[in-house]
Amino acid sequence: MKQMKDLMTWFHGKEKALVALSGGVDSALVAYAAQIALGKQAVAVTADYKTLSQEELDSAKRVCQEIGIRHIIIEYSELDNPDFVKNDKNRCFHCRTELAEHLVALSKREKINLIVDGTNLDDLMEYRPGIIALKKNGVQSPLVESGFTKSNVRDVAKEIGLSIHDKPSNSCLASRIPWGNTVTAEKLERIEKSEVMIKHLFGVRQVRVRDFGNMASVEVDKNEIVFLDDEKKMSILEKYMNDMGFDNILIDPKGYRPGKLNVITD
Template identity: 30%
Template sequence: MELCINMEHIEKLLQTYKGKKVILAFSGGVDSLILAILLSRVAKVKCVFIKTPYIHKYKEEDAKALAKKFNLDLEILYVDKIVENSKLRCYHCKKMFFSILNKMKEELSYDLVVDGTHYDDLFEDRPGLKALEELNISSPFAEFKVRKGDILKLAKDLNINIPKETCLLTRFDRDVDEKELRKVEALEEFLRKFLKGSIRLRDRGDKAILEIEDIKNFEHNREVILSELRKYYDDILVIKK
């Protein structure tokens, strides 16, 4: 598939990484996907998706499908650890992920590890950025001032539309075990049978906060949805995102 690129900063990015052997942290999100597509034009790229208990199971299947569609070299790694669910969870998670990828880089004699952090991310409160700095991870989009709008434009050119997704730990305000993660994962899968768009089921013990975009279909299926949720929660609050 031909990709039309006219932006000077992206051309400089491609020139800089030309001929490199790169391990790319691949989440299956739009940022890492577009970076993988771009770098694969000029470099040897191994995409690595790390599956943990707090990553939705459908994300692994999505990653495989995207890799097949865009002819990307993808490896799946499975890690059983659940990181501390604090305000620094993204730091701890990225520290774990990129330590694994750095080790892989050394074992395979690759040149560097990269991720899809873009320029706009640098101006937000993102604890995970500290882990990238500590582990010397390269972020080509951020390095060459590629912004989210640039990435979305490229995605549109390729007819790529991937909803933003966050890990299951964000559904809780406390440390959790795998049983609790699987419960929320299963309930969100149930909700996807009826609702389109973004779905976030926030677990607050006996209370659930359901954040959704598709209010129309929720109202149409209100009774069956609430009946299922009431098996697990005494109080349910529905919020339109």
């Protein structure tokens, strides 16, 4: 596995590393490499900033136990940040700027000079202002510098036996709210509960509930849309989501694709 060796080599000569770990496969692979290369001098940190789903937080905890890396969870609320809550096109920049500030503060307390994340080459091809914010604050990206695409990450993660090698990509719950619509705790809660219910009812792995106020658009992987044809289960879902304020529930026939809500609504 030449790429895995390249990733581990990236850490050679580094004394310590703080790995920003989200609960996804990219940062998990970086954490694995750091743990192998640096041992106890590698530390993973996950930010519970109130827009991270419980599912992702639980995933982060599990993967750190699996890898054997020390895991720190920091807590704060992005909903206290007015620049984030107003939800303009720079929402992710404000999110990652605040995250970087917490990571830098933690790195100073832990006496760790190197902070890394799970950004890969494919991420650089999308509109990701959050990456710019992290880079501006000194966060480095070993996967990018080692030439990893998302596909490479999954292949290597599978080869080394990481349990989440095929885990669907996810993002913070605020990404389900169109730009220009304020982010609130109530919206985040009903989005998360709806997605959990959809997974429970239909057995799908990839799901997004886009919050358009009284209307919700449900996206699942194209290959899983057929699972939503169960009328009995759909009636259960509709009642559940109606009770949370979604008067209309639409199933997106085009299925899930990232970045779909990168628009400003009036």
